[in-house]
Amino acid sequence: MGTPTTPAGREALDAILADPSHTLIALDFDGTLAPIVENPEDARAHPDALPALTALAPKVAAVAVITGRPAEVAVRNAGFAGAGAKGLDHLTVLGHYGAERWDARTGAVTAPPPHPGIAAVRTELSALLDGQDPGVWVEEKGGRAVAVHTRRATAPQAAFDALRGPLTDLATRHGLIVEPGRLVLELRPPGMDKGVALLDHVRETGARSVLYAGDDLGDLPAFAAVEKLREDGVPGLLVCSGSNEVTEVSARADLVVDGPAGVVGLLRELAAQLA
Numbered sequence: 001m002g003t004p005t006t007p008a009g010r011e012a013l014d015a016i017l018a019d020p021s022h023t024l025i026a027l028d029f030d031g032t033l034a035p036i037v038e039n040p041e042d043a044r045a046h047p048d049a050l051p052a053l054t055a056l057a058p059k060v061a062a063v064a065v066i067t068g069r070p071a072e073v074a075v076r077n078a079g080f081a082g083a084g085a086k087g088l089d090h091l092t093v094l095g096h097y098g099a100e101r102w103d104a105r106t107g108a109v110t111a112p113p114p115h116p117g118i119a120a121v122r123t124e125l126s127a128l129l130d131g132q133d134p135g136v137w138v139e140e141k142g143g144r145a146v147a148v149h150t151r152r153a154t155a156p157q158a159a160f161d162a163l164r165g166p167l168t169d170l171a172t173r174h175g176l177i178v179e180p181g182r183l184v185l186e187l188r189p190p191g192m193d194k195g196v197a198l199l200d201h202v203r204e205t206g207a208r209s210v211l212y213a214g215d216d217l218g219d220l221p222a223f224a225a226v227e228k229l230r231e232d233g234v235p236g237l238l239v240c241s242g243s244n245e246v247t248e249v250s251a252r253a254d255l256v257v258d259g260p261a262g263v264v265g266l267l268r269e270l271a272a273q274l275a
C-alpha cells in the first residue's frame with residue numbers, strides 16, 4: 001500500500017488501521033472506480049473493484065460511492081446489485097452529487113423531484129450547440145441534469161473552454177449551476193455537492209475516520225469536507241486517482257495512486273492489512 005506523503009494522511013491511515021470498524025470508505029465512480037472511456041454508457045468499474053470492495057466492506061463501518069451519475073446507473077455499471085456484491089450490505093450510492101440515494105440493504109432509490117430548470121435548459125440547448133463540433137454531445141441524466149461532453153470533439157479542451165461561458169449563462173437563467181468535469185460541463189440543480197453528502201454520511205454512520213478517493217473537480221468539495229473533519233479531530237485520508245487531465249486533485253491529496261487500478265489496489269491492500 002502506498003504511503004501518504006502528508007502527516008495528516010499518515011495519521012488518518014494509522015487511525016483507519018487501528019479502528020476500521022469506525023471508518024467510512026467513500027469513493028467517486030468515474031475516473032476513480034471506473035476507467036474513463038469515450039462513451040459514459042460503456043464505463044464499468046475496474047474488474048477488481050467489486051472483489052476488493054466485498055473484501056473490505058465487512059471490515060469497516062460503511063462504504064459509500066458519491067457520484068455525479070444517477071444512483072441507479074452507478075449501481076448498474078459498478079455491478080453492485082448482482083450476486084457478486086455479497087458482503088456489500090453497508091454500501092450506499094449517493095447519486096447526482098448526493099441528491100439521490102440507493103441503499104444496498106433495500107435496493108431502493110430516493111430522490112427529490114426534478115428541478116424545472118432542467119426541462120427549460122433542454123429546450124434551449126440544441127440552438128446553443130448548433131454549429132459546434134459534431135463530437136460535442138448531450139448526455140441526458142434522467143431529467144435531473146444534463147451533461148455536455150466534449151471528449152469526442154476534434155479539439156476537446158478548446159470546445160470545453162468555448163462552451164463554458166454560454167452554458168453558465170444558460171444554467172444561471174434557469175436557476176441551475178454548471179459543474180465542470182473531465183471534458184464535461186454538467187448543468188444541474190444547486191444546493192448539494194459531494195462535500196455536503198460526505199459530511200451528512202459521516203454523521204449518519206458515526207464514522208470516526210474517513211478515506212475519500214476522487215479524481216475530478218467535482219470531488220474537491222469532498223476533499224474540503226475531509227479537511228474540515230480533520231480540523232474537528234476526525235482523521236481523513238485524501239486519495240487522488242491520478243490522471244493527466246486534472247491536476248487540482250493531486251495537489252490536495254495525501255496519496256496519489258495510478259488511476260482506478262491504483263485505487264482498487266489500495267482497497268485490496270487495505271482489506272488484506274485489516275485481515
Ligand SMILES: O=P(O)(O)OC[C@H]1O[C@H](O[C@H]2O[C@H](CO)[C@@H](O)[C@H](O)[C@H]2O)[C@H](O)[C@@H](O)[C@@H]1O
Nearest residue numbers: 029030036037038040043067068147151182184
Ligand atoms: O462523479 P463522477 O462519478 O466522477 O461522475 C462525473 C461525470 O462522469 C461522467 O463523465 C466522465 O466519465 C465519462 C466515462 O468515462 C467520460 O466519457 C467523460 O469524459 C468524463 O467526464 C458522466 O458521463 C457525467 O454525467 C458525470 O457528471
